[in-house]
Amino acid sequence: MSARFAPGEPVRVRRAFPPGHVRTPYYARGKAGVVERLCGAFRNPEELAFGRNGEPKQPLYRVRFVQRELWPDYAGPAHDTLDIELYEHWLESP
């Protein structure tokens, strides 16, 4: 598996709204974060949901966002974070 992004690297979630079974929460789309770790390669759920084989496997990352990036009105301190798993085809360089 060749992974495009490395831990610690800044990324941005694609701001896209395709139909179908998508595992990228709306609240993360278009938001900037940092790769926390590479989880491995997994079959693409957007394909699996339609009975296809989900190949080729997609690198899956955990991406860490600061809460104020996700929610500009976040009431807690600036150091609070949220981690999400995101497949590589949802990520781009910021």
Add this chain to the structure above:
Amino acid sequence: MTDPHDHAHDHSHVDHGAEALGYYETMQIALTELLIEKGVFGAEDVRREVEAMHARTPARGAAVVAHAWRDPAFKARLLADGSAACESLGIAMGPTRLVVVENTPGVHNVIVCTLCSCYPRVLLGLPPDWYKSRPYRSRVVREPRTVLAEFGLELPNDTIVRVHDSTADMRYMVLPERPKGTERLSEAALAELVTRDCMIGVAVPSRSSPR
């Protein structure tokens, strides 16, 4: 044809009671019946799987936590690869890919699945109803401190709150901090302090946690 049970196999509606079935219940029963009719699995297999699902309890996760508290090398392995570390304790993890996140004096972790109800069932059993509820799922990602306070857990502002949204193939468990004053407790006694909610991250264990 007046008998609704005109199909060939015997079955009882013992699980379904007398109330009208909802859409998903009807679909689940239809799917189960079809898979049994086609010989994909038998009714006994379904029963056994449901029984096994109900037999898994948070005691398993608590045993893992207590072991990690007492064995720093195991803790390091647990944080590096949760599934492999649990397998080494004889827990059959199956396809579950476990990520263990550690609470420390400056960091508190809490788990959610905003898209559905992903949960480390192999270690914690069935999720509580509130974990699957829309209010918990939608609120804990955007106002975690308020939600935690409603669970009775007030965190100081200098603690970092990390929310983990299980959106894909990983499952998460919180490794809570070992309470002070527990240095002399046995591993079994330590495990008694670790409740389900502590491993989801909406509570922290205390010296006198009720089980």
